[in-house]
Amino acid sequence: MALDFFKVQDHAARYRKYRLPSPNEVQGLIVRYLQRKKGKPFSLAVDIGCGSGQSTRGMAPYFERVIGIDVSEAQVEEAKKVDGPDNVSYRRGFAEELEFEEGSVDLVTAGAAAHWFDMKKFMKEVERILKPKGCVALYCYEVPCLLNYDNRTEHPAQIVQDLFTILKPYETKVNKIVWDEYKEVFDAITFPDKERAEDIYIKLKKPVSWFISYLRSSVLYQTYLKNDPENAKASLEKTEQRLLSTMGVSSETVVEFGIKYFCLLASKPE
Numbered sequence: 071m072a073l074d075f076f077k078v079q080d081h082a083a084r085y086r087k088y089r090l091p092s093p094n095e096v097q098g099l100i101v102r103y104l105q106r107k108k109g110k111p112f113s114l115a116v117d118i119g120c121g122s123g124q125s126t127r128g129m130a131p132y133f134e135r136v137i138g139i140d141v142s143e144a145q146v147e148e149a150k151k152v153d154g155p156d157n158v159s160y161r162r163g164f165a166e167e168l169e170f171e172e173g174s175v176d177l178v179t180a181g182a183a184a185h186w187f188d189m190k191k192f193m194k195e196v197e198r199i200l201k202p203k204g205c206v207a208l209y210c211y212e213v214p215c216l217l218n219y220d221n222r223t224e225h226p227a228q229i230v231q232d233l234f235t236i237l238k239p240y241e242t243k244v245n246k247i248v249w250d251e252y253k254e255v256f257d258a259i260t261f262p263d264k265e266r267a268e269d270i271y272i273k274l275k276k277p278v279s280w281f282i283s284y285l286r287s288s289v290l291y292q293t294y295l296k297n298d299p300e301n302a303k304a305s306l307e308k309t310e311q312r313l314l315s316t317m318g319v320s321s322e323t324v325v326e327f328g329i330k331y332f333c334l335l336a337s338k339p340e
Contacts (some may be wrong), residue, residue, distance in 0.1 A: 090211060090284075092125035092181050093272045096331055100207040101132050104177050107263070107337040108203035114175050116199070118165045118192075119183025123149030123158070129179065130155040139163040166191035170199040177205050184208040184334075185247040189258035197260065200338045208255055209333035210248055214274065214281065216317070217326045224316040233285065233309045240293040251332045264336035272329050279321040282310045 104112065112133045117126040120138030122145055129136045138160040140146050149160045163169060165180070165187045178196050180187070196206050213234075216226040247254050256266060285291055286306060295302040314321060 090124070090182075090214070090274075090329065092128040093270075093329075093331065094128075095270055095272055096181075096209055096333055097128045097132075099267055099270070099333060100129075100177070100179065100205075100209075100335070103207070103335045103337075104205045107205055108176065108201070112176050114170075115177040115179065116168070116170065116175050118168075118178060118180045119186060120149060120160060120181075121145050121183070123152055123154065123160060125179065125181035126160070127152070127154045127158055129177075130158050133157065133176070135159075137161065139165075139168070141165075166195060168195040168199050172198050173201050175199045175204060176201055177207065179207045180209075182210045184252065184255050185210065185244045189255060193258065193260045197338060202340045203337055205335065205337050206259070206261070207333060207335050208252065208259075209331055210252060211332070212251075212330045214284070214327040214329045216281075216313075217273070217328050219317050219325075222316045224312060226313055226317065229309060229312045229316065230285075233305060234290075236305050237290045237294055240290055240297070245290060252334055256334050259334060259336045261336040261338055263339070264334065267333040267335060270331040270333065272331065274327045274329060275324050276327060277322045277324050278310075278313060278317070278319060281313075281327065282306065282321070285309070 101112075113135065115129045115133045115136045117129065117136065117138045118140075120126045120140045123138050126136055126138035126149065134157060136155075136158045138146075138149055138158065140149070140160070140162065141164055143162050146160045146162050165183075178200065184192075200206070213230065215230075219226050251268070256264070291302065291306065294305075310321065317323075317325070319325065
């Protein structure tokens with residue numbers, strides 16, 4: 071099962087190192103929505119599927135307490151290794167069995183995680199633990215795209231797409247939910263007051279080697295690697311060499327990436 075990869079310590083460490091952070095643009099969007107729908111005080115935020123805590127720590131300035139929850143003990147341990155604000159803590163738990171009192175939570179978030187949830191059970195728990203007018207925010211992102219290299223012999227986006235064509239046999243329903251920008255997740259949100267925020271674009275500067283490691287850390291590639299190690303390694307190496315060749319750079323050259331985020335927002339009835 072793909073979710074099992076997150077329970078392995080070395081994959082959890084790789085995930086912490088190469089996953090994308092929760093950008094200020096998304097955090098600000100969520101906090102403004104909560105302010106508009108519920109207002110202060112902001113006592114408790116719960117980040118479900120927190121992984122190694124990138125998204126959890128981003129909410130710390132706005133709340134008295136932020137608790138990150140993940141099904142994987144390995145991920146929780148990675149999160150605890152990172153120095154963070156005193157008001158942030160982590161523990162193991164399940165999206166469908168949230169151990170919080172009824173009406174005790176201001177905000178429930180999930181960054182790049184909701185596609186793993188049993189949404190029917192998750193929403194029952196969200197409705198139970200949120201305060202009246204409390205909010206839920208579920209967001210994710212597309213694969214980063216390389217910027218400023220359009221006029222090349224090979225377009226970098228096509229090279230990356232060629233890799234995903236090779237990975238297609240290993241796609242699952244979970245991957246398709248993300249490719250469809252959480253349309254299925256949005257339909258599963260039971261609160262009538264809900265909306266989508268799309269076309270949130272951020273730019274990020276990283277070396278090409280980071281992007282290759284980002285691809286390597288994906289569950290889709292890790293599944294391929296587990297099933298066909300030799301060809302998986304060869305495919306990623308070929309992808310890297312094609313990118314370096316067409317861009318005329320080295321693996322440690324810092325380049326600019328564009329990343330599209332999308333976010334689902336909903337407020338519990340009063």
